[in-house]
Amino acid sequence: MTAREGRTRTRTLTVTTVAALLALTAACSSKAKDEGGDDKQSAGGVKTGQGISGKTIDLGVLTDMTGVYATLGKSVTQAQQLYVKQTNADGGICGYQLKLTVRDHGYDPQKAVAGYTELSPKVLGFTQFIGSPFVAAVEKRIGQDKALVLPQAWSANLLGNPYVRVIGSTYDIETINAVDFLMKEKGLKKGDKLGHVYFEGDYGENALKGSKFIADKAGLTVVEQKIKPTDNDMTAQVAALKKAGVKGIVISAGPRQAASLVGVAAAAKLNVPVIGNNSAFAPQLLATQAGPALEKNYWVASPSLPIGADTPEAKKLVSDYKKAYPKDSLDNGVVAGWTAVSVFGEALKKACDNKDLTREGVDKALLSLSTFDNGFGVDQNFTDPKAPSSHQSVILQPDKSAVGGTKVVRDPSEAAEAKAYTESAS
Template sequence: MSSRTLKRATATATALAALLAVAGCSSKAEDDKGDKEGKGGVKTGVGVSADTITLGVLTDMTGVYATLGKSVTQAQQLYVKQTNADGGICGRKLKLTVRDHGYDPQKAVAGYTELEPDVLGFAQFIGSPFVAAVKQRVDSNKGLVLPQAWSANLLGSPYVRVVGSTYDLETINAIDYLMKEKGLKKGDNLGHVYFEGDYGENALKGSKYMAKKSGLTVVEQKIKATDNDMTAQVAALKKAGVKGVVISAGPRQAASLVGVAAAGKFDVPIIGNNSAFAPQLLGTQAGPALAKNYYVASPTLPIGADTPVAKKLVADYKAAYPKDALDNGVQAGWTAASVFGEALKKACKSKDLTREGLDKALLTINSYDTGFGVTQDFSDPKAPSSKESVILRPDKSVTGGMKVAREPEAAEAAQSYTTGG
């Protein structure tokens, strides 16, 4: 884990404003970037030449989400390689420019500042707090960002588009599963362990909303990204008599929570948001406990899904990266890249590969099937592309280490929920 952590990402507004003020000095205004007509009569601008469409990737290869970042990035590199082999898009080859920010806020903002003047948009940007930190600049620069982040606080801009359900919706769907399938009921206490900051606090909104709707009481346990031992949290939740637990943190924290609970014979179902699992955990001491009592809410079907797209992606990824494990980061990266690619194709048909042309093209995509069970709608910037979640269960015997416990579904409470409310 990086020595700089999520705590720095959620520092005071004054410090963040100062950081952005410095970083923003080198950013160019969109009006200065000289849109022009390119080959084939296609209007082009920043990040697009006669031969190349350059996209940015701001990922985490060395920090708290290093496993996720590697899988997401390699899946997107695979998409680019295959797309280019098929002739590219709009007569141009795709190119990814990758920067590792190590889940460090200063590196994330600096990476955006470095890449933004030279890329059409960003096919990946890991970290809700970091995307939120540059959101005002994204709105000014108009370069599309598809973040690997699902905070509802990112909604509202036509240039930052969340792929799948946001953390609050995902948590509502997760609790709905615990109530329908795992014995949680009205009057019970529900534990919620969550990272301080954008991710965890947005998920907590979902818990509180669902608790109010369903007659539950939420017992909160706020943690930092540096907190890897969940012994104290398990003790507090056990003392409170909770009948189920939501965890909105990283894979390491989830493994500790589940493992400590099992060791202490605290036998309650635990469900995590989509960022709170990595299949590599099944090979650790926590593996048996995860397989028994842990569930994960996901925006789509897992990488090991029984769909043609999933099967082809598994085979292609194994061929390209034979030494690397398959996990849902592969599916997430591929999905984001394919959404970006679909928007590029529509922008090409409209003969407008400028940033504004790309953004307009994405708004026309209202029923896109990525091949992983959930249809995506990007027509409303104020909403995530879906309200559905898939409930997954760890299983080391299946591809990617996750099997489906409940098919894509939006709980009744999720359907009536105003995102971010």
């Protein structure tokens, strides 16, 4: 059984919501594709197709500027805009200037699908698509359209499609690494109960698979608390977890939910370590009433070193981003956005060398990228669409004195249970 076949696709958040919209828009999308999909040959002998017009490569961005992940979505997008500006100033790629077309879906399923339907016929690919459930809702169409998508989403359910590439470890593997940290460094032990608060849908339920796997191996009992993205007050969840006697908590949700969970737990005297998946923190939270509790009792699993990493590449990005956006704060969304667009840029460069800048050519170029590290500590391998580009996680701790609001407390690593999980799913 393959990893792809072994994963149950639970997409409760969006499937029923978007079904009618998909049916209505598919015909329009197909027509647009038929009208604009002819391959062309440039003067330099490079084959081109959809998303390239004149001397411009058009790339799509489907982001969240106004919803659950508004803060991170803004950082991801601005980092990608910075990359495009700098790349174009240096002459572009293959003689072409890059252009980003941005659509804000506000973490709304209908807007996300509508945005994909609008942009897919027009762009070469997507440097960003926030929301595992939304990517999953159009995944079949992505395979048909052959426009490369680099999602800001880490659900293992997205693996297997050659045109969707997960950058970094998936939520299940990341959660295993997170719980391993709680056991090795925060006192969680065999026989204990582990709370897990998670979003319904692909993100949370894939993370839950990870916590259940390591719980089974380590002799823990998982106490589940399923929530919706619109649930911002975690009082009821904290009360239930305290009553159950949990000794540690994983949260697979957004920054708002994490802040509420940690703050309410502190007020309720539930003094246990809490660790979140990579999208469950924003440094702006440190300025809220939950700030002291987050610094004391909260950790985050990340697919890379943070924006404040002590590397030349990180320091340059901090300097450049501050100059470009002096009024905006730094967070790890900057790293995520910069990494994704850099990966896409690398694929474009390789496709140019191969004389094939069609959608299929760009995807083939990415398949040849066996090692990629843009200075944030984790080597990425994109040669296997059935696997994430990495199985490692960095453990971060909120710290308002650190650049970007987090500091590294455990360097990139993969838990033994994560290796066993990967092997059992293959």
